[in-house]
Amino acid sequence: MRATFAAYREVNEERLGELETRGNADPLVSEKLARIDAALDRQQARLDQMALKAARPAREPAASGRHGTGAADPAVLEHREAFSGYMRKGHEEGLRTIEQKALSVGSDPDGGYLVPEQTESEILTRMASVSPIRAIAGSRQVTASVFKKPFSVTGPQSGWVAETSARPQTGAPTLAELAFPTMELYAMPAATPSLLEDAAVDVEAWIAGEVEMAFAEQEGAAFVNGDGTNRPRGFLDYPRVAEASWSWGSLGKLASGVDGAFPASAPADVLIDLVHALKAGYRQNARFVMNRRTQAVVRKMKDADGNYLWQPPASVGAPATLMSFPLTEAEDMPDIGIEAAAIAFGDFRRGYLVVDRAGVRILRDPYSAKPYVLFYTTKRVGGGVQDFDAIKLLSFEA
Structure with a gap:
């Protein structure tokens, strides 16, 4: 990754030099830069795949009999x-x-019946690796249909007094109640009776493989853009207000200064303003969230000393960094456009909450689509912003 990124910097420097001297870049240089950019994306995908395989839970020892010998509950x-x-x-x-x-x-x-514990755990673990927002957000397991959480918006009032002055009663803390209803998410894969009767087929692994991608894709989209109707509410669905006039219940935004683009001069300054719009307590665990097309634009930015703001992962499984903060690539984030909130920055573990109702359920249906056997798989999941001060957005507008 570092060798490829070094080549990327060298070619990009050549492209920038041509822009300064001639006003346009050689198409061959631009094409070479695009190929190296694609190579970086492929290498990052390979590293992510290796990390995903390493994170998968090991299988339990087999029971004595057909599958071998071993100990188990x-x-x-x-x-x-x-x-x-x-x-x-x-x-x-x-x-x-x-x-x-x-x-x-x-x-x-x-x-229906509850899926055995091993299968349910495998599905949830895999989704954390596939759905980027689930992996970085806070999470709760609940047994009710709605999860309610009180949040202290303001603390008690206080004031300075003289030694012998009266002490009037101060105002009490202000609490807000947040409700996170769980919505039903389903998948219905099909199989033939011959497949199910084949002793070599691991039915539980097959169910996990079929369901993981369907659930992760739906979740990833809902956690970003969901409207809260029959699905979780995404953080981009909440009202947005200018950071200078931010109030509880809305997400603060900063304007890029140009409609649908970064400023032509010193574009990195906008990212610096976005970072420092977040309070210091949130910045300790903050990260950038954007899609790959926005990341391709940001990857070309440099600071005043000529150093690239984007840096490749330092180790296998680690994220790329932007201005020393981790960067999460979420395909459901919007592209750079007029008034589009294409970049989010914040502590998502404190800012966004994913609520899972315990239990993934399977209903076997051999009648509706003969000769196939359908497996109606459902889980209930909800989500929403729990701390409106923990996430800030960069909106591309004047």
């Missing part, structure tokens, strides 16, 4: 065997017995 193995029988053959008896013995509050034999 008998109750877990019983649940897995019963779930496998339900998935492959539609046999419900084993799951009914387990649910009755466990007296599970979340069980609903008429509507």
Whole structure:
């Protein structure tokens, strides 16, 4: 990555020199720069894939019998065997017995069965790697349909007094109640009976693989742009006001100074203003969020000493940095355009909350689409801004 980025800087310097001397760049130089830029993206994708594979949880030791020998919790193995029988053959008896013995509050034999713990954990872990906002936001597991959270907007009032002066009563802290309803997210992959009856097929891994991308893509879009109707509310859906007149309930924004673009001179100064619009307590864990096309524009920026503001990852699994802050690439962020909030900066773990209702549910349907067997997979998830002062936006407007 560093060698490729060094080549990128060299070619970009050549392009800038041609712009200064001739007023336009050689098309061959621009094409070479685009190829190196694409190579950087491919290498970053390879590093992300390696980190994703390394982060996947190891499989539990196999039970004695068909899959080999090893030790495991008998109750877990019983649940897995019963779930496998339900998935492959539609046999419900084993799951009914387990649910009755466990007296599970979340069980609903008429509507479906809870996925075994290992499969549910695998799906959630993979989504954290695929959905960038889920990976950087705060999260809560709930058992109710709505999660409510009080937030202290202002502390108690105080004041200076003389030694013998009266002490009048001061105002109490102001609390705001935030509500995060969980919405239903579903996927319905299909399989043939022959596939399910094949002993070599790991049905649980297949379900996780089918569902992970469908759920992650829907979540990623909703956490950024969702309108809160039958889906989580994205942080870009909240009202935006100029940072100078910011108030609770809105996200503060800074204007780039030019409609649909960075300023022609000193464009990096706008990013510096965005960083320092955030309070120091939030900046400790803050990061930039933008899509790849915006990142391609920012990658060409340099400071007054000629150093590039964007730097490649220092190690495998680490993010690229912009002005020493981590950078998260979210494809659902808007492109640079007139009044588009294409860049967000803030502490997303404090600013945005993802709410998961415990349990991923599977309903086996062998009747609706014969000869295929449908697996109606659902989970309930919500999201919204929990601290309106923790995220700032850069809006490309005059």
